[in-house]
Amino acid sequence: MEPIQGEAGVVVAHEGYLGELAAAAADALLIVDEVQTGMGRTGSWFAHEDVQPDLVTLAKGLGGGLPIGALLSLGDAADLLRPGHHGSTFGGNPVACAAALAVIDTIERDDLLSHVTAVGGRIESQLRSVPGVAQVRGRGLLLGVVLESGQAKVIETRCRNAGVLVNAIGDHVIRLAPPLILTAEQADQACTVLGEAITS
Amino acid sequence: MNTTAMLTRRWQTVMSDNYGTPPVAIVRGQGALVWDADGKQYLDMVAGIAVNAIGHAHPAIQAAVAKQLGDYGHVSNLAMHPVGIELAERLIELAGRPGRVFFCNSGTEANEAAFKVARLTGRTTVYAAQGGFHGRTMGALSLTGQPQTCPLRTARPRRRVLRVRQCPGPRKRRGPHCGTDPGRSRGRRGARGLSR
Incomplete structure (x- = not known):
C-alpha cells in the first residue's frame, strides 16, 4: 500500500486508513510502498508514521540520483528471507550506498524535513487560491494540483515554455516533486508560473 | 553540436x-x-x-561518490562492505525498530523482493489498492491497480500461485479526477474488507 498514491495523481490515504489496514491484516504482512513518499519527501522520513508495517520499500529519493532500492523487513518479518531466497548482483552497490548516506546526512544536517513541510505548505496555500484549481493534495513536497479542466498536458507545456518543469499525470493533475532543497523564492516562482499557466 | x-x-x-x-x-x-x-x-x-x-x-553526493569510487566501486554480495552495512544501520534506525535490509536497484525491484517475502509466509493471497502503482516488472506489475498502465498486465502467465486481489484505494474515484472530497472515502470500507 502506498501512503500517498503517486502515479495515481497524488492521492492521499485518509487519516487512519493505514491503521485500519494494519488492524485488518493483523496476522498477515503489511507492506508499505514508500518508493515515492519515503526519505523525507513528505516532511518526515516515512509517510506511514503511526503504523508498524512489516515490510517497507524504498527507492527514488534514497540515492539522490543514483539507482538504489531497499526492502526493510521489520520485526518478525526480518527473518523470513533466508540464504538462497533472493539476490541481486548490483544490489547494495557501494557507490549507490555512499550517495544514499550523503543524502541522509544532508537531510539531517540541513534540517530538510522541517524545510520540506514549510516550503510544501507555502506552495499549497498559494496554489489553492488559483482560479481553476479544484484542490491541492499531498504532503510536504509531493503535491498534486487538481485542475477543474482537463488541460494538464497543455499546462505542463506552458510551464516548460516559461522555464518551469512540472509533471502532468493524466488530464487533471499536475504533480510537483521538486528537490527537497527548493528555496522559498523558487517555490514562489514555480507557483507564479504554474498559476499563470492555469489561468491563461 | x-x-x-x-x-x-x-x-x-x-x-x-x-x-x-x-x-x-x-x-x-x-x-x-x-x-x-x-x-x-x-x-x-x-x-x-x-x-x-x-x-x-x-x-x-559528488564527494561521497568520488571517494567511494576511489576506494572500491563494486564488490557484489560475495563480500561485505562497510558502506552498505552503515546504510542499512541508518535505515533501520530511521524505521525505529529492529529489522534487516535487502538492497536492490529500483523501486520495482524492492516491491518484487517484498512480494517474494510475502510468499515465504505460505500465504497465497495478496491485496493491493485500486489505483496503486508498484512498478513495471511483472511481479510488481501484477500488484499495480492501474490496468491502463501497461497492456502487458494481461499477459501474465496463466498459472498463478498467488491470487492478487484489489481492495479499494485510499480515496474513492469520482468525476474526472479521483479523491476530490476529503470528507469521504472508500478506504474505510476497503480496510474492513480485508478481514472478510
Whole structure:
C-alpha cells in the first residue's frame, strides 16, 4: 500500500486508513510502498508514521540520483528471507550506498524535513487560491494540483515554455516533486508560473 | 553540436520508444535548476520523478561518490562492505525498530523482493489498492491497480500461485479526477474488507 498514491495523481490515504489496514491484516504482512513518499519527501522520513508495517520499500529519493532500492523487513518479518531466497548482483552497490548516506546526512544536517513541510505548505496555500484549481493534495513536497479542466498536458507545456518543469499525470493533475532543497523564492516562482499557466 | 533538435533526431533513431520522445534534453543541473541542450534554464519541479532529493550536482553526493569510487566501486554480495552495512544501520534506525535490509536497484525491484517475502509466509493471497502503482516488472506489475498502465498486465502467465486481489484505494474515484472530497472515502470500507 502506498501512503500517498503517486502515479495515481497524488492521492492521499485518509487519516487512519493505514491503521485500519494494519488492524485488518493483523496476522498477515503489511507492506508499505514508500518508493515515492519515503526519505523525507513528505516532511518526515516515512509517510506511514503511526503504523508498524512489516515490510517497507524504498527507492527514488534514497540515492539522490543514483539507482538504489531497499526492502526493510521489520520485526518478525526480518527473518523470513533466508540464504538462497533472493539476490541481486548490483544490489547494495557501494557507490549507490555512499550517495544514499550523503543524502541522509544532508537531510539531517540541513534540517530538510522541517524545510520540506514549510516550503510544501507555502506552495499549497498559494496554489489553492488559483482560479481553476479544484484542490491541492499531498504532503510536504509531493503535491498534486487538481485542475477543474482537463488541460494538464497543455499546462505542463506552458510551464516548460516559461522555464518551469512540472509533471502532468493524466488530464487533471499536475504533480510537483521538486528537490527537497527548493528555496522559498523558487517555490514562489514555480507557483507564479504554474498559476499563470492555469489561468491563461 | 548537440542541440535539442539534433538530440531528438538521434533519440528517435536509436532509443526504445516506450516513453515517447521526451520534449526536453537536459545537459546540466545545479540545485533545483537544470539547463537544456540549447542553453535554456528551467526550475526543476519534477526532480527526475521525486529522485533528486538534495538537488542536482550536490557537493556532498559528488564527494561521497568520488571517494567511494576511489576506494572500491563494486564488490557484489560475495563480500561485505562497510558502506552498505552503515546504510542499512541508518535505515533501520530511521524505521525505529529492529529489522534487516535487502538492497536492490529500483523501486520495482524492492516491491518484487517484498512480494517474494510475502510468499515465504505460505500465504497465497495478496491485496493491493485500486489505483496503486508498484512498478513495471511483472511481479510488481501484477500488484499495480492501474490496468491502463501497461497492456502487458494481461499477459501474465496463466498459472498463478498467488491470487492478487484489489481492495479499494485510499480515496474513492469520482468525476474526472479521483479523491476530490476529503470528507469521504472508500478506504474505510476497503480496510474492513480485508478481514472478510
